[in-house]
Amino acid sequence: MNIVEVGPRDGFQPIEPWIATETKVRTISSLLDAGLRRIEVTSFTSPKAIPQLSDAPAVLEACARMEGLTAQVLVPNTNHARRAMAAGAKNLAYVFSVSEAHNLNNVKRTVDASVDDFRELLSGSEASLSRLNLATAFDCPFDGRVMPEAVLRVLDRLGDLPGACEVCLCDTTGRADPEQVRSLFSLAMDRFPSITAWAFHGHDTYGLGTANCYAAFQSGVRVFDGAIGGLGGCPFAPGATGNTATEDIVWMFERMGLATGTDLRKLVAAAEEVTQIPGAFKGGRVRQALTARRPATERPNTGAGNV
C-alpha cells in the first residue's frame, strides 16, 4: 500500500494561527522518519486565500534537503504550477473540481477551462506533473451528490495522460459512501485502462474515511491520501473537514496484512505532536486508542457479559 501524507498541506491549510515554517519542516521530517516517503508538503496558491501556506517556497527548499522524500506540491492553476516549478517543485499535484459550482468557487473557472489549462500545462512540462486531483468527484458542498458520468466526462476530455501521472478521485466533503467509491473506481478503471495509477483521497467528516478506503482498495486502488492526526477539520469550511487519519488507514491495511512501509508507533507520536498545534483539528481513532492510559491490572468483569 502506498500512503500519501497530505497533513502538511490539507491539514495545515485551514489552521488559522500561523504555524512557524520550522514547525512545518520539523513535522515533515518526523513523518518521513515514520516511513512516509511521499508527502504533500505545501501548496503554491494564493497567499491571500490561504495565508497559512504562504511560506511554500521556504518549505519546499527545506524539503529538497531531505533524503528519500518525494515532496508533492499542490497547485490549483497553471500560474501557480509555473511558480512551483520555478521554485524547484518536481512533483506537482494539479487540482480542479468535477462539479461546476465547486470549481467556480475554488479556482474561479469552469470545469472545461480547467481541463484546457491542465492540457496546456501537460503539453509543455509533463515531467513535473505526477498527479491530477479531481476534487468533488463524489459529492459537492454546493450541488450535492456528483454523478459518475460527470467524472467519466472529465476523464474523457483529458485525453491521454503521461504514464507517470496518477489520477486521484477525491471525496472532498466526506459524504461519499463506500458503495459509491467502489463502483466509481470500478467504472473509471474499466473505461480508462490507459490510466495506470489511481489514488483515493477522503475525509472522515461522517465517519466513513476508512470504509471508503477499503472500498477503493477492493476496486484495485493502491494509493491512499491521509492526514496525520486526522488534521484538516475546519468548522467554518463546510465540505472540507477532517481528512482521514493516516494512522487509521495504516492500522487498517496493516491489520489486513498489507505492508505500508511505515512505523505506526512513530506515526502516532507524530500525530500526538501535530494535534497539539494551536488551532489544529483532532481526528482519527487509532491515536486515541493507542495512547489511552491503561490500568496496571484489568478491571475484573466476571459475569459482565462484555460483547
Place this chain on the structure above:
Amino acid sequence: MNIVEVGPRDGFQPIEPWIATETKVRTISSLLDAGLRRIEVTSFTSPKAIPQLSDAPAVLEACARMEGLTAQVLVPNTNHARRAMAAGAKNLAYVFSVSEAHNLNNVKRTVDASVDDFRELLSGSEASLSRLNLATAFDCPFDGRVMPEAVLRVLDRLGDLPGACEVCLCDTTGRADPEQVRSLFSLAMDRFPSITAWAFHGHDTYGLGTANCYAAFQSGVRVFDGAIGGLGGCPFAPGATGNTATEDIVWMFERMGLATGTDLRKLVAAAEEVTQIPGAFKGGRVRQALTARRPATERPNTGAGNV
C-alpha cells in the same frame, strides 16, 4: 437494513456514575421514537460486576409498556437467562466468547461449558432466545487475533439452532479488520446454511467501525448493532471501548440508498442527549458533523485548492 440499538446496554454498562432508571427509560423511548424498533434495553447479569444495570427488572417492566418495541435483553449464563425470563423478557441475547481466555474472564467457564449451557437452555425454552452473541469472534484482548476455525468449531458444536435465533459475530475489541470480517462471515454462512439470520456487532476503537459494517454487509449480513452517540467507551476496560455509533451506521446505509427505517435528525438529537450523561464516552462522527455550527456565509476560498 435492520439496526439493533445496544446503547442502553453496551453503552450504559461501563458508565460509572449512576444513571437514573427514568433517564434510561426516557432514552429508550427517544430511540424508539427515532425509528429504532429493536433495542437491547438492559442485561440481567451480576449487579456486583455491573452495578449500572442492576435496575434491569425495572427497565424491562417500563419497556413492556412501549408499543412497537422489541426489547432485547443480554444474558451471560443460564441462571441470568431464567431470571430474565421470569421477569418477562421475550427476546434474550445469550452471550459467550469464542476465545477461552475471554470466556473464562467474562463468564467464568470454558467455551465448551458455555456451549453446553446454551444448548440446555435451548432445549427448555427456545422461544425466548432470539440471538446468540459470539464475543471475541475476531480478536481477544488476552489472546490476540482469533482464527476463523475457532468460530466455526463453536458453531459446529452448537448443532441446530431454532430458526428464530440469529447468530451475531462480535468484534469485542474493535481490532477486526474489514477483510477479516468479510471473509469470516462468508465462510460461516457457507458452512452453516441452516442459520438464516446473521448479525454483526462492532466497536469503533480503532476507527474501523463503519468499514467493518460495510464488509459484513458485502457478505450478506443485514442486521447491525450500534450504540447511539458511539457510547461504550471505557479507558479502563481494554477491548471494550467505543461501540460503532448508530447514527454513523445509519448515515452510511442511507447514503448507500438502503433504508433503515430511522429518522437521522431524531437519532442525532438523541445522541446529543446521551453524550451529555455524566461519564459517557462521546464517539462517532455524524453527530459532530451535523451539529457543527455553520457560518451564515461560506468562507471565501478562491484559489484555495480545496481537495
